[in-house]
Every structure is written in C-alpha cells, then in structure tokens.
Amino acid sequence: MPDDPLVSTEWLHEHLGDTRVKVLDASWFLPGDPRDPIVGFEAAHIPGAQFFSIDEICDKTSPLPHMAPEPEQFAFEVGELGIGGEDTVVVYDQAGLFSAPRVWWTFRLFGHGKVFVLDGGLPAWTREGRPLEHGPAAPPAAGDFAVLTTHPELVRNLMQVWRALEQHSEQIVDVRSAERFRGAAPEPRAGLRAGHMPGAVNLPIGELMDAEGRLKSAEGLAETFARAGVDLSGAVVTSCGSGIAASLAALGLARLNHWNAAVYDGSWTEWGAHAEAPVVTGS
DSSP states (O other): OOSSSEEOHHHHHHTTTOTTEEEEEOOOOOTTOOOOHHHHHHHOBOTTOEEOOTTTSSOTTSSSTTOOOOHHHHHHHHHHTTOOTTOEEEEEOTTSSSSHHHHHHHHHHTTOOOEEEETTHHHHHHHTTOOOBOSSOOOOOOOOOOOOOOOGGGEEOHHHHHHHHHHTOSEEEEOSOHHHHHTOSOOSSTTOOOSBOTTOEEOOGGGGBOTTSSBOOHHHHHHHHHHTTOOTTSOEEEEOSSSSHHHHHHHHHHHTTOTTOEEESSHHHHHTTOTTSOOBOOO
C-alpha cells in the first residue's frame, strides 16, 4: 500500500477485483445545493461501491450536523456496508475531492488505518473512461468490522478549541472562504454569526487543490500552508463550516506527514451559534 493518504485511479482500477478492497461513495453537498448524492450514486458509481451517508452515519443525538458517531454505531453501520476489520477502504465523492476526506478521517478516528481517498474522485475516474455501474448498490454480506481502539487526539470540541486559542497551544486553521472568514459573506446555515475565531488563520480550502481539482503535491501543500502562516512544527486544528472541508485540510496535512492534525468537529456551525464564543470580523 502507498504511504500517501490518497490512491490513484490506476491503483484502484487494478484492485477492483480484490475482495479485501472496499469502495465507498461518500458524496455530500452543502445546504442549498440542489444535487442529491444518492441520485448521483445511482446514476453512476464505481463498480462494487456502497454509499456512505454522512448525514446518517453520525451522532443522531446531537443538534449539530453529521457529528462523529459513537464507536458502536460506526462499527455496526460500517459492517452493514460489507466492510471487515482487515479490509482496505477507498473513499471517493462525486465532486472530485470534497466530502470523501470526512469519511477517511472518521475511519481513522475509530482506529482503522487502512483507509484512503481516491485522488480526483469520480470526475477523474469518469474522465479516464474507467468502468461504471448504475442503479442502487447490490446488498453486501455483512462485514466483521469492530472498533478496537479510538484516536481522540484527532478530534476537538468547542471547549478544547476555546482553551487552545486562549493558551496559544494549537493553531486553528479555518478553511472557509476568505469572505466568510472576514464576515463579509453570510453563512449557508441560518442563525450563525459572521466572522471567525480570534487568533485563527484563514486558508480557503480551494487553495489546497491544483487546477484539475486534485490535492496538491506535498511541495505545493507545504508552500500553501506556509503562505497562510501555519507553522507545521506545531499542533494544528482544522475548522470549517461543519467539519467536512476541515477533514480535507487534515488530509492535506497527512500528505505532509502530519497525521495527527485534529478536526474541530462542530466547526463554525457550533462556534458561530454559541452566544458566548468570541467572534471577530475583518482580516
């Protein structure tokens, strides 16, 4: 297996017949986007793929969207998708590179290290003329997935982020657009204050991608993080609107061998709604 957190379309094509390689479509779209990821999956998906619903395999008791589930729920739901503890999991999405890293991060949170993101996602796979299936996924045989360990160091909650900002112990990298970060553009979710956390740095998520929508090379990523003012010798916590793009930033950091970057799970959906959490506007 590659050391990189991504695998190429060539690698996946070569391993489609491997019963220990499981493929997941983890497509998700922002509120207000008319696209339906399940409709997209049934229109075209990589052969043998199952659909991983980010909005269903989550903590249903939380008022926040798609928060990380409890280990027992994750193990059950993933097993129902036909995944076992020894399987290699490859995750992709219909946008190319957007929501798949969230599922990559969740597998790692629950101790499954053999998980990768498909570089370029479904658009790259389709452009290259690789095989596709249509219609609903074939029901899989249940897998024997179990959560044997967890990695709480990969996730942060509101109070942990608040404390990190006060103590300057971790760098908070907010990957929302520059306009949302400054408070010059409204949030896609109603009821949230505009602006950013005091002390956070802004690195819009699109800057981590190349012209084809793929994750930049390690050299390109290092330059991008440095240009944004991120010191990669220190601890980093990524944040966004609701924990999706923040996971993509964590994927970029993993490509730079920073595998322990944490994701603020509630992100701005939680922080911006909390009346006492400090918010600043402007640069």
